[in-house]
Amino acid sequence: MLRRRPSLLIRPELDDAPLHKTLRELRPTQQLHGLGAGRTSPAWDPVAELLHATGRDWDRRAHRVSVLARGLPAVVSERWAAERPDDGDALVLRAFVQSARAPAEGHAAVRQAEQTCLHAAAACPEDPTPWLALLSLMHAAAVPVRDAVPVWTQAVNRAPWHRTAYHLLLRYLSPRGHGTVPDMMDFAWQVAFQAPHGSPIALLPVAARVELVAHRQERTGRDALGASGHWNEPRAAREIDTALSRWFHAAAAPHAEAVVDLNVLAFALTRAHRPTEAGPVFQRVGRHMTRHPWDLLPEPERAFHYWRDQLNGRRK
Structure with missing residues (x-):
């Protein structure tokens, strides 16, 4: 008898259980006439507790704040900032919501x-x-890259090798953003080889190549199944090798958005026809699929299931 395949977990909070719990606790308040009705504490109290517990883990703080800003009713941050105007956590969340x-x-x-x-x-x-x-x-406001770099520098001066900061600038430099292909690829290569061993920044050139495929796919209308040439180039192989040796196989603690990076690496390995190396990556991904970059394929979830099941040796 065939066993039922476990459903995928496709959610912005990724594998962050405390964040998932906070979102579940507060999302039902959208359906109430008065936000926080029936509560003995402010509706924003679980958010305050979560961000306080996050402390100075800047990587996880950025992930949690950005997900909360998108996933909670805006009134949560409005009331928190209004009732605690000098609370840094309230102000940071409000900044993300407004941005x-x-x-x-x-x-x-x-x-x-x-x-x-x-x-x-x-x-x-x-x-x-x-x-x-x-x-x-x-x-989002299409400010030129030259004016954005000083802001990015403010972030990395406070937290060198901050994963989110590097990915935000990569998006800025993308031809789908406000840059060019050479700008994007040169930046990714330069920082990947400067990053300390074990840093997820080693994956940045692979993420840049995914962005390149997405850009060219938008221009040509061809899906990623017909874009294998991008992954068969010698430089693409070196990018994947760097991500494997300097990040995936390094004994580094998982970072907040490791699930995103693992999905990018698994996607790249399948596109480059490297199943032996893709298997352990899929094992680490588990059920936590991300929509991107699998959305570059015609049937993202089916493609993810196919590769994960085949590489893990499971029966269909």
Whole structure:
């Protein structure tokens, strides 16, 4: 009798169990007439507890704040910031919420979001996270790269080799952002070989190549199944080798968005026809599929299941 295949876990919180719990606790409040009705503590209290517990793990803080900003009703951050105007965590979350919404609301909203980011940065002088909110805002507002780099520098000066900071600038330098293919690829290669052993920044050239495939796919309309040439180039092989040796096989503690990086690496290995090396990556991924980069394929979930099951030796 065939066993039922476990469902995939495709969620922005990835494998962060405390973050998942906080989102589950607060998401039902969207359906209440009064946010926090029936509660004896403020609706934002679980968020405050989560961010306080995160401490100075800047990598996980950036992940949690960005997911909370997208996943919670905006009124949570509004009320928290209104009731605790000097609370750094409240200001940082509010900065992310406004940065995500402002570009669609017009110039005045963008200026207000910028001021909120700077206010949060002043309240949390050692924290790179407000600068990441400002960098995201600038990207959405199509600010030129030359004006964004100083903001990125503010973040990495506070947290060298901050994964999110490097991926945000990579997105900025992408031809789908505000840069060019040479800008993007040169940046990824340069920082990957400067990063300390065990840093997920070693994967940045692979992430850049995925972005290159996405860019060319948008231009040509061809899906990634017909883009294997990108992964058969000698340089692509060196990029994957670097990610494997300097990050995947390194004895480094898992970072907040390791699930994202593992999915990128697994995707690249399947595209490059390297199944032996892809197997252990899929084992580490488990059920935690991310929509990107599998969305470059016609049937993302089916493709993920196929490779994971085949490489793990499971029966269909």
